[in-house]
Amino acid sequence: MKIHRSSLGGATDDNENLQKILKKGLLYFKDPVDKSWNLYQFVLTQQELIYTSEISECRNGNSEDDDFGLSSCTLNSNMQQKQKDTSANDELHFGENWFHGKLEGGRQEADQLLETYKHLGDGTFLVRESATFVGDYSLSFWRRNRPNHCRIKLKHENGSIKYYLVENFVFDSLYSLIVYYRKNMLRSSEFSIILKEPVPQPKKHESQDWFHPNTTKEQAEQGLLKLDIGSFLVRPSVQSVNAFVISFTINRKIKHCRIMQEGRLYAIDTMQFESLVSLIHYYMRNPLYRNVKLVHPVSQELLRQSLIENAQLHGEHSNNDSSGASNYMGSNLEEYVTCKALYSYKADKPDELSFPKHAIITNVQRNNSMWWKGDYGGMIQQHLPANYVKVIDSATEDYNSVTEEGNDGRTDSIEIYGAVASLFESNEPGIIIKLQIQTPTMQNPFIIGFDNQETAYEWIKSIQDAALIASQLATERRKKERTARVAKEMSDLIIYFRSVPFRDHSWIFQEMSSFPETKAEKQFIQQNMPLFLSYHRNQISRVYPKGQRLDSSNFNPVPFWNIGSQMIALNYQTGDKAMQLNQAKFRNNGQCGYILKPAFMMSENFNPNNPLSDGLIETKVSVRIIAARHLFRGGKSNNPQIVVEIVGASFDSGIKYRSKVNENGFNPIWNESFEFTVHNPQFALLRFEVQDEDMFAETHFIAQACYPLTCVRQGYRSVILRNKFSEELELSSLLVNIEISNREST
Structure with missing residues (x-):
């Protein structure tokens, strides 16, 4: 079963593909990591069932400290909820430091703030939502050693709202009113004053347990690493004065999310909050990254204890290490990762691990490029093929990685050919009926959850129809393969190389040998480089991808070009870095497909x-x-x-x-x-x-x-x-x- 990495939300280039979509909708699928039922988008075609955790248009998630650009993957429902929770924030005043919104303590809290900042002098001010007159605003300012309050009134003129303090002297916006009175005298029968310094925004986050004013990125990573998923802390950003960072745990990895302070507002992508406290509370109720919420706030004392434990563990590791090699976080903490199976695998040897597709394999050691070790199904530290799994939330990328839109969205598929579908009742909360799909290539059944019986019956009917269509298409394809013939006359026109097994002597120029990438790397580069440099001056070689590349990925062709190999076979259907290098290499010589070796390569x-x-x-x-x-x-x-x-x-x-x-x-x-x-x-x-x-x-x-x-x-x-x-x-x-x-x- 091949894994697809295409976004379901993207535009389709082929209209025929659109016609092959039989059914689509939002269904429940149990997350293999946190074991919770989450909504996934499913698309049923004539040959496969594709599903993705990206159910809305979103943008996911290295700089030295905080690592971040701008984007998040927050569901549409969250966005809509946030819009309901906040007042209209498209007004100019909303992001200004002098605007304090709705103060919880009302007028009394405004008095306390002015008293706190009275050293700024007369004219220190703030604007707040009026607690007495709903919809109006209040101007609070310091004058002659005491706070003063004025109501900013609103009235409608010609369908628009006007703001004023003095009758018949109106402004189009609250922002314009404040800007004017910061330059011009505000006069009344009792006083006259110019608004000067705004009262700074309250920093209520500084009293929260999760706020760490002096914690570094390295300390956060070291302290959070062994804590539960959803553990988090907030720290100031080192890179930017007006930024904070949420450091949180997800599947034994640490993520860092930057919060930008824009005026008085705190922003994550397009989401804006009036305080850091309200931002954290929001993401304690809603996912911040994939399905992870901020669950466990980490206090400074808890972080200190975790750092001490890690330091002790690291010290023991260093004492037992004869080489004296050290690692900031302890190498024993970084050796183990969690992986998700891309394909099913059945063990051929006693020391190998058997697992189904989508299995979560824990304590994986990546100590070999071909075979790793991990735990699954009661089997401890058994070998597994590295190309059958992917590391969950790995921060590293291999040579060929070209990150695409939707890669972080968990998009997978199962083949429908030969599928048998059945329904059975569920006793899990929120799921009243389950749909089980079993195909000949699957070791474990694939299960989808429904909260509606009618929808479940519609889907099982569609899947059964799709399985029948897939069977018919497979039969037609086999017939075409049997009837396809190549004319002998066409074959006679072609001049062939004669493919022969490799031998290290008696080379004939019209003969060629083929090597899988693994054998070529071992022979060409590691063991017999002088021999193959000479070989390639006389004879043609071809290097092709290893058989384990079930996902049609490519290997790095450059080392083989450098050793003189003339033909590098790549998977042209895969748009990765290797293919980009191949296209660039053959842009030379008018893109005719042939380039001449440099003269120095012919030297012994x-x-x-x-x-x-x-x-x-x-x-x-x-x-x-x-x-x-x-x-x-x-x-x-x-x-x-x-x-x-x-x-x-x-x-x-x-x-x-x-x-x-x-x-x-x-x-x-x-x-x-x-x-x-x-x-x-x-x-x-x-x-x-x-x-x-x-x-x-x-x-x-x-x-x-x-x-x-x-x-x-x-x-x-x-x-x-x-x-x-x-x-x-x-x-x-x-x-x-x-x-x-x-x-x-x-």
Whole structure:
């Protein structure tokens, strides 16, 4: 059963796919992590049942401290609830520091605030909602050692609301009224005064247990790591003066969510709150990240105890470690992760782990690239294939990861071919009936929950119809495969290489050998590099993906190109970094599909890992990232940053530059310069990647552009940006200035 990573909410490119959708709707599915029933969006097609936890349009979730851009994944229902909970906040005054909204203590609290800040002098003021006259406002100010209060009255003129303190001197908005009286005298029969300094907003969060004014990011991560899911604390941001950070636990991982203070308001993405306390209370009732709420506030004392325990555990680990290697959090805390099964697996050996699709495997040790160890179903530390699982909420990304919209939304699917569906009653709260689906390839049944019997009967009928259609389609497909023939005359026109098993001598130029990526990596790069450098000067080799790549992912082709392999077989249907590099590599020579090896590769003295090899021309590259335009992901505004890297020889490869995050995705300006040296420019690919950094410090792919360094032209250039499939993005481009200077290696 293949895992699909496409968003259900996105536009479909093929109208035929729309016609294949048989049924869709919101149904209940038990979350494999927290064991709770949550609403998922289900789409039934003629061949599969797709489901995702993203039931609304949303944007999920590294900078050095707080890691964050702007976005959250809050359900529409939460947004609607928040809109109901708050007053209209589109007025200009709503975000001003002098506006205190509805004070709980009313006039008495206003008096206390003015008394507290009386040292600011006469004219210190605040504006609040009137407790006596609903809908009106009150101006409270300090004058002659005592607080004073004036009612700001409202009246309607020509269908609009007017605000005034003095009769017949009205203003279009409360904001305009205050701005005027901060520059001009407010006069009455009893006094005259100019409004000066506003009373600062109360910092009620400072008295809360969960607020940690002096805790660092590292201390938060270390202290929260072993606490329950939903444990949290709030700390000031190191990166920004007007920002705070929520650090919270989720599946043995620590996430950090940035809160921006905008005037008197506290904002997470588009959600705004009048205080940090109300923000935290809101997310204690509603999910902040996926299905995780802020459940367990962590006090400073609890954090201190947790840090002491971790320090003691780390000390014991260090004392038992003969190598003396140390880790800030203790390596024994980082070795174990939790994984979710992408596919079912049946053990072939006694020390292997059997598990169904969607199984949650705990205490997983990633001590090998091919086989990991983990616990499931009573089996402890048994081997499992690494490519059959994914780490839940892993902060790391592998070589080929290109983050897409919807990757964090848990989108999976099951095949409908051969499915048997049945209904049975449920005794779980809120779920009155369950639908069980079993297919020949599933070890465990797939169960959906319903709170309505009629809906359940509709879905089981649709699934049974879909299973019948899938069976008919499979039969037709097999018939077409049997009847398809290739004319012999067509075959005779083609000149073939003769495929032979590899041998280390007596090479014939028209023969070729094929290697899976694992064998090629071992033989080409690790064990027999000199032999294969010579082999590739005389004969053709082909490297293809290993059989375990069930998800059609790709391997890094660059090391094999560097060793001289001529044919790298990739999964073209997968838009990942490997395919982007492949497209860039063959942009040379007019994109005809053939490029000539550099002359130095034909030398017997050539070593791809030696920057001093003969024939290399050291190149100094200076790049100035000036600006960009139209950097959007899924039609939404975002917070782009530019990452520039060189992919090529091992001694040249790496990220050369990472820009600051810019909160303008329409026409951001950086105007930042950097330079680097490339020792082997013939191997080098210059790659620009635009990423969107969200509020949880997670980066999302927006666009990329990749070119052979030898094809890059100097001067001011408008770099056309492309999507993950290397297709041009309309209007999106990057403005750069590039200067290149060469000198031959000695």
